[in-house]
Amino acid sequence: MDETSAGPGAVRLVHDDDRDRYEAFEGDEAVGVLYYGDETPDTGTSAVRDLRSTVVAPERSGRGIGSALVRFALDDARERGYRVRATCWFARGILSRPEHADLRADPADDEGSRA
Template sequence: MSDTGEVVVSEAPERSRYEAHVGGELAGWSEYTLAGEMLVFTHTEVQPAFEGRGVGGALTRYALDDVRCRGLRALAVCPFVLGWIRRHPAYADLEYRSRTRPDVD
């Protein structure tokens, strides 16, 4: 593992995930499923050797910025992504929430 280097994130659509690399090594990934106009984030993982280095945050920020650029919404099934969105209110507008139906008389 490389001890130096910035986190470089890119989408790997053939694997349905975003990947983070540090020093050329795969440091983490966030898996998704495209469902219409929504990206469903199902699982995020950071390799133990890279934990505590901002990999998960960089990965999530990149993925959500991409969601915004593509005009999509995000459904965070993954607890990490959901928690990240809740801690960063500037991304709250991307979170998909089901609409409640008005009461029917």
């Protein structure tokens, strides 16, 4: 499991590779999760990590936990050499930013992600 902290007094971010998800904790309480799935193309290109669903506890909404989870997942994918697709609307919004262009599995998805 990979782990980082989002800052002083903030959530602890954990990559649970065995369960295909990233988690955000405040103390021992899980307050957010980002589910993903990996695909290995037959073409010999980089594996693709599909960010499928971002969920944050309703009482923690609006505090940046979801954004922190997605950024953590994108940094992890970059380190591992993965390309990224986001079927999750929330993650897609962050992935469509110019600073993540190098990660996108299909750069043509940029236009459709702004709907």
